[in-house]
Amino acid sequence: MKVQGKVLIAQGGGPTAVINQSLVGAVLEARKYPQITHVYGALNGVSGIINENFLDLTQETEHNLNVVANTPSSALMSTRDKPDEAYCKQMFEVMQKHNIRYFFYIGGNDSSDTVRIVSEEAKRIGYDFRAVHIPKTIDNDLMVNDHTPGYGSAARFVAQAFMGVNLDNRALPGVYIGVVMGRHAGFLPAASAMAQLYPDDGPHLIYLPERPFDTDKFLKDVKNVYDKYGRCVIAVSEGIQDAEGNPIITKLTGEVEKDAHGNVQLSGTGALGDTLSQYVKDNLNIKRVRSDTFGYLQRSFAGCVSDVDQIEAREVGERAAQFAIRDNLDGSVTIHRVGNYAVDYRLTNIKEIAALTKLMPDEFINEEGNHVTEAFRSYVRPLLGSNMPQVGRLRAPKVEKLVK
Amino acid sequence: MKVQGKVLIAQGGGPTAVINQSLVGAVLEARKYPQITHVYGALNGVSGIINENFLDLTQETEHNLNVVANTPSSALMSTRDKPDEAYCKQMFEVMQKHNIRYFFYIGGNDSSDTVRIVSEEAKRIGYDFRAVHIPKTIDNDLMVNDHTPGYGSAARFVAQAFMGVNLDNRALPGVYIGVVMGRHAGFLPAASAMAQLYPDDGPHLIYLPERPFDTDKFLKDVKNVYDKYGRCVIAVSEGIQDAEGNPIITKLTGEVEKDAHGNVQLSGTGALGDTLSQYVKDNLNIKRVRSDTFGYLQRSFAGCVSDVDQIEAREVGERAAQFAIRDNLDGSVTIHRVGNYAVDYRLTNIKEIAALTKLMPDEFINEEGNHVTEAFRSYVRPLLGSNMPQVGRLRAPKVEKLVK
Numbered sequence: 020m021k022v023q024g025k026v027l028i029a030q031g032g033g034p035t036a037v038i039n040q041s042l043v044g045a046v047l048e049a050r051k052y053p054q055i056t057h058v059y060g061a062l063n064g065v066s067g068i069i070n071e072n073f074l075d076l077t078q079e080t081e082h083n084l085n086v087v088a089n090t091p092s093s094a095l096m097s098t099r100d101k102p103d104e105a106y107c108k109q110m111f112e113v114m115q116k117h118n119i120r121y122f123f124y125i126g127g128n129d130s131s132d133t134v135r136i137v138s139e140e141a142k143r144i145g146y147d148f149r150a151v152h153i154p155k156t157i158d159n160d161l162m163v164n165d166h167t168p169g170y171g172s173a174a175r176f177v178a179q180a181f182m183g184v185n186l187d188n189r190a191l192p193g194v195y196i197g198v199v200m201g202r203h204a205g206f207l208p209a210a211s212a213m214a215q216l217y218p219d220d221g222p223h224l225i226y227l228p229e230r231p232f233d234t235d236k237f238l239k240d241v242k243n244v245y246d247k248y249g250r251c252v253i254a255v256s257e258g259i260q261d262a263e264g265n266p267i268i269t270k271l272t273g274e275v276e277k278d279a280h281g282n283v284q285l286s287g288t289g290a291l292g293d294t295l296s297q298y299v300k301d302n303l304n305i306k307r308v309r310s311d312t313f314g315y316l317q318r319s320f321a322g323c324v325s326d327v328d329q330i331e332a333r334e335v336g337e338r339a340a341q342f343a344i345r346d347n348l349d350g351s352v353t354i355h356r357v358g359n360y361a362v363d364y365r366l367t368n369i370k371e372i373a374a375l376t377k378l379m380p381d382e383f384i385n386e387e388g389n390h391v392t393e394a395f396r397s398y399v400r401p402l403l404g405s406n407m408p409q410v411g412r413l414r415a416p417k418v419e420k421l422v423k
Numbered sequence: 424m425k426v427q428g429k430v431l432i433a434q435g436g437g438p439t440a441v442i443n444q445s446l447v448g449a450v451l452e453a454r455k456y457p458q459i460t461h462v463y464g465a466l467n468g469v470s471g472i473i474n475e476n477f478l479d480l481t482q483e484t485e486h487n488l489n490v491v492a493n494t495p496s497s498a499l500m501s502t503r504d505k506p507d508e509a510y511c512k513q514m515f516e517v518m519q520k521h522n523i524r525y526f527f528y529i530g531g532n533d534s535s536d537t538v539r540i541v542s543e544e545a546k547r548i549g550y551d552f553r554a555v556h557i558p559k560t561i562d563n564d565l566m567v568n569d570h571t572p573g574y575g576s577a578a579r580f581v582a583q584a585f586m587g588v589n590l591d592n593r594a595l596p597g598v599y600i601g602v603v604m605g606r607h608a609g610f611l612p613a614a615s616a617m618a619q620l621y622p623d624d625g626p627h628l629i630y631l632p633e634r635p636f637d638t639d640k641f642l643k644d645v646k647n648v649y650d651k652y653g654r655c656v657i658a659v660s661e662g663i664q665d666a667e668g669n670p671i672i673t674k675l676t677g678e679v680e681k682d683a684h685g686n687v688q689l690s691g692t693g694a695l696g697d698t699l700s701q702y703v704k705d706n707l708n709i710k711r712v713r714s715d716t717f718g719y720l721q722r723s724f725a726g727c728v729s730d731v732d733q734i735e736a737r738e739v740g741e742r743a744a745q746f747a748i749r750d751n752l753d754g755s756v757t758i759h760r761v762g763n764y765a766v767d768y769r770l771t772n773i774k775e776i777a778a779l780t781k782l783m784p785d786e787f788i789n790e791e792g793n794h795v796t797e798a799f800r801s802y803v804r805p806l807l808g809s810n811m812p813q814v815g816r817l818r819a820p821k822v823e824k825l826v827k
Binding site: 030033034059060070071072073074075076077078079083086087089090091092093094095096097098099112113116117179180182183184186187189190191195214288289290292293296309310311312313314315316318319320321322323407408409410411412413414415416417418420421422423 | 481
């Protein structure tokens with residue numbers, strides 16, 4: 020006999036361009052089941068649960084839900100809170116009062132760990148309760164998953180951005196450094212490689228957190244490219260570290276802000292890009308050196324989205340509701356590549372996901388550790404979706420000189 | 424009798440998303456006239472003329488020209504060179520050797536001044552020569568013009584970016600500062616206002632270079648918004664100045680790089696955003712303060728373009744060729760708004776454009792000097808083009824609390 024009761028959905032961590040697709044997928048699917056009396060949304064993730072801030076999503080029109088699905092960032096707002104046992108007890112007090120029997124949490128590593136804790140606490144107190152984690156992260160760093168919802172759209176933004184800055188840098192040459200999100204995993208900066216069309220197109224160099232960042236090697240790399248092409252476009256992960264594991268940003272700037280999880284603030288500041296710029300200027304005697312830090316634009320920009328990512332984000336939400344409500348199961352919905360290109364969704368034990376981080380596999384990183392491989396390009400290409408912008412070049416012949 | 428000879432086209436200054444539309448508009452139109460023997464493109468603006476670096480665009484296919492038209496950044500590459508009299512003499516030596524009789528220069532204020540100097544030099548030496556300036560600048564700061572090609576697409580990028588960061592900031596509240604290009608004219612940061620849908624949407628504050636930036640008033644403004652909404656999204660022009668006309672960035676960072684025109688380097692560094700962030704943190708005791716500097720993304724991003732801007736950029740190129748070749752006239756092609764929304768193109772005396780800067784008119788700036796007016800919104804709306812992304816919000820009712 021299926022448990023009758025309410026569904027509660029929440030969104031945690033950093034927003035993505037498609038996180039509301041998953042929300043809407045789960046809401047619309049959950050509303051189909053007779054044993055579901057209401058579908059609630061918690062505002063600001065788990066903090067909305069302990070503060071009892073719920074919206075009754077049973078009263079949303081399907082039309083408005085579809086408008087919200089196409090809107091970037093978390094429509095239920097987010098949180099950086101990470102529940103401990105006491106926090107969890109408070110959550111259950113509230114959820115039991117409202118007869119909430121199904122919980123869906125859309126988020127990354129930290130959010131999946133929350134689902135694990137909540138699941139265990141439900142078992143411990145003998146409360147009949149299903150909890151399913153719905154994957155989301157632009158970092159693409161969840162275990163078991165071939166890739167994660169949110170990554171494709173952010174990767175597309177990064178690729179389109181580098182298509183543009185490469186052409187800009189070609190028109191007004193110099194050294195350009197674009198700092199891209201990704202604390203531990205380099206999948207997002209790696210996507211910049213998809214901007215390369217001609218052999219001399221940038222990004223000429225890509226630095227990932229999976230490889231130690233050696234400042235001398237960096238200078239040598241930049242000099243080589245600059246000598247060859249008279250310009251150099253570089254993609255750098257915000258999380259690059261030295262051989263001892265110290266973030267380059269911490270090393271260069273001293274004291275830095277940390278969040279509730281003890282993570283160093285990497286985004287929302289141009290410090291890393293500016294420091295690397297200055298380092299190149301000082302050491303290579305190149306005058307025009309510029310850096311941009313892509314910041315929040317890469318995860319929230321309205322109007323740059325991968326259709327493949329949209330569809331998959333919708334489906335993982337829908338599948339979560341099916342696994343929990345129809346099949347009475349707990350776990351994390353995971354994406355598996357079963358064709359080129361086709362995916363399947365499975366329910367995976369949350370312990371295989373929770374609080375773990377997947378890094379770029381070696382086969383995706385070139386030997387020198389300053390670019391990606393063809394294997395990575397094949398992997399990421401379908402995730403960017405259809406109708407990528409096409410850029411062109413003049414191919415007219417040069418005119419013979421008459422004066423000189 | 425029309426002068427028989429060659430056409431030479433070049434692109435100057437900062438690239439835009441549609442600058443190649445103007446190039447292709449002029450090339451395709453010029454190729455139709457029997458008196459035109461060849462259409463050349465100078466590589467790297469005027470520096471390609473003195474160095475005799477020409478491409479024979481007569482040999483480009485129409486298909487490839489159309490692919491290039493849809494490609495951001497200057498396909499002929501650019502320059503920051505600003506010719507003096509000696510430079511001009513060298514240009515004429517080369518142009519006469521190649522029997523170049525028509526010169527089109529696509530650019531902003533500095534480029535239009537180059538056209539003026541070249542025109543006067545041709546007259547002085549009695550060389551039968553037509554020169555037409557084709558307008559281009561994301562800053563939208565050319566005199567006489569209602570607006571300039573390149574602005575609409577950059578404005579669209581800024582609006583879409585703020586739609587996203589506003590939603591991101593709503594999900595994870597704090598203070599967010601987005602630094603937008605525009606050294607003297609605030610049209611581009613002002614376009615951020617088009618991201619506002621609901622009354623509590625950001626940008627809540629917009630600071631333009633047309634109004635003195637008072638750091639105390641800034642703090643008071645931010646505090647007011649933060650107290651009201653628990654968050655604050657701010658758009659700031661990179662060129663904000665104090666009451667004495669000192670750029671805030673110069674004031675805060677000391678020595679800074681200058682370009683060949685004596686302009687301070689404002690782009691390609693996160694310094695202004697970071698310094699303003701720190702200033703808010705230090706003085707308002709708000710922990711989560713973030714800044715992004717939109718940098719080169721706002722003028723080169725592949726795949727974010729206004730269709731209205733594309734069409735107009737194409738047409739100003741086409742009209743330039745008609746004015747020079749068919750009508751044998753010199754000047755600058757200017758855009759005039761003659762309907763809501765419709766434009767007409769005229770040929771204006773170059774002296775009314777050259778080296779002058781149009782600023783935001785008072786009626787576009789609110790009384791407090793920290794936002795725009797409805798008049799500005801009406802002005803800018805059609806320039807963003809069609810199919811702007813639509814964002815939505817959940818509007819489900821709150822659930823009654825049972826615990827607290």
